[in-house]
Structures are given as structure tokens and as C-alpha cells.
Amino acid sequence: MRVRPARGDDAAELGRALKVVVEEDWLALEPPMTAAELAAGLRTRLDEGQKLLALEDDDGASAGEGPLVGLINLRPTRIDGVWSIGLWILPGHRGKGAGRLLVDAAIEARPPGVHKIELEVWPENEAAIRLYERAGFQREGLRRDHYRRRDGRLRSSVIMARLFPDGTPPPPDK
Template structure:
């Protein structure tokens, strides 16, 4: 699905949140690869499950055509600095919900881009008949967990010892959901 472009300014930094287009595919591949190497909050290490330009073109096309998918990008001065997706299911029994995922380049943390992505996704879901948004978050990502709770998400479960990080220790993944009434 396509949504209207919106401008935001936080801490003297202006950015645009808009739907992804096929022209973004190459940059999205590069951003995803970089983000994967900047944080352990995501599922992948740098280079794992790599999506090339063609793969992103296919994702963007699928998300644009599907009423249950949304693919947003954040842009600052013409540079992509992050993206978020809501991915729904074609199965009737699960067509009422979407899964939210987000990544922002580390240099742009602290400008509210992730929060803006989530608010835009919540608004989109609320106005398009989506009944539930789910997400998963690493137990150590306390800032994200607080944000999700503030925006109406509740813990629905915990996957124990779900991820092994670079320190050799195992960490839990928290499953959260927000139900629209």
C-alpha cells in the first residue's frame, strides 16, 4: 500500500517519511547491510540473509500491491537513513494482523525516526482495518520496549534463550502486540 509523504523536524533535523519506491531498492540494500553491522538488536549479523537490489524491488512491488503490507522509508537531504515494514498474511485466518519491523542507521538514532515510523504504521493499520500489530524485540533493548508499551503494545510472550550474541550469552526475545478496538 502507498501512503502520503510527511515531513518531520526533531532536534533541528528534518526528515521525510514516505512509501518506498523501486528507485530506493539499491539504497535499501545498502542501508540494511550497514544497520545489521551497527547493532545486535536485529536478528541478523552483517551480510546474513542479504537482500540485493532486485530483492528489494520485489518486496517493494509486493508491498505496494498488497492492502495488508506497508513499506516506509525515512529520508534526510535525499539520503535514506532507515525503513520500516508492516507485513501481513494472505491467509484468511491471519489477514487481520501485520508484523512490524524497523531499522534506522545508528548515526540517526535519537531523532524520533523509529517512533515516527511506528506511529505512522499504527495510523495506517487503524485506518485500513488491520486489527493487530505484532513485533519482536530483544530483551536488552529497553528503550524500544518502553516506546512500544507507551504506544499501546503489551508483552504477549517470551522466547527464552532465543538469540546468542557476540558476548557468547543467550538472550530472550520479547513478543509484543497491539490490538485495535
């Protein structure tokens, strides 16, 4: 497995893979969504300058030729110095350390001045919560019945974050 920056011409392939994960209902994105809609969303993110890192299954393929089986998105929030992540991996490629590879790559790709990376996860998503805890993220809170889904259900989310002291500028000289 290899992590590389996603490009505009990856969007169609990533959109098809993302559709599979959206249908599992682990993400904020809600089914039904077409692969084309999801690809368009990914292109918009790239155009906005968000960082998208793709997971390539390079088993037996030269670099840049293997299928894309996962993605992590690193983007600024409205709070200065706080960025957020979201990620997914196709079902057949989970449980082999690829999630950790993506999280570590996103941390590495954070711009200077980022003092915190945050995320939200469904409380039932034990695999994801475990991955984030292993990567140094801590629980900051629970949003109770925060998101109304299309079927009318309200879902809670856990807020997790990791601090990066090197992203905190020194205090101004007095």
C-alpha cells in the same frame, strides 16, 4: 525528517544503509549480508505488496532528494487481521523522535480490518522496547531461547503488540 513510501529505485540506497544496522545485530537479519542481498530482499518485499515506509533526512533538501536513513516494514502475518512491523534507523539519526515517526506512520498505513499489529524484539533492546511501549504496544510474552544464530547462540525475543478495536468487524447478525 519525513516519512514516505519506499519505491523499487530506493532499494540500493536502503540496502547500503540496512547493512550498517544488520552489522550491529539488533535485527533478525544476521550478518554478514551484502548491501546487494539486502536490496534484493527489499525489492521482493515491495513486489509482494508489503508496505515499506522510508525515513528521509530532508534537512535542506527538497522532498524526495534527501538521504534515506531508516525504514519501517508493515506486513500481514498468517493470522487474519494481524500484521507485523519491523524497523531500523541509521545510528547517527536515532534518539530524535524518528522511530516514533515511523511507528506512527505504519499504524496510520494499516489497512482496514487489521485488529492487531505485533512485533518481536530482543530483550536487551531497551531503546526499541521503550519506543514500542510509548507507542501503545504491550508485552505479550517471551520466546525463550527461540532463535539459533549462525554462531550457535540461542536468542530469546519479547513479543509485543497493539490492538486496534476499530479493526474488529461487528458480529454477524443473528
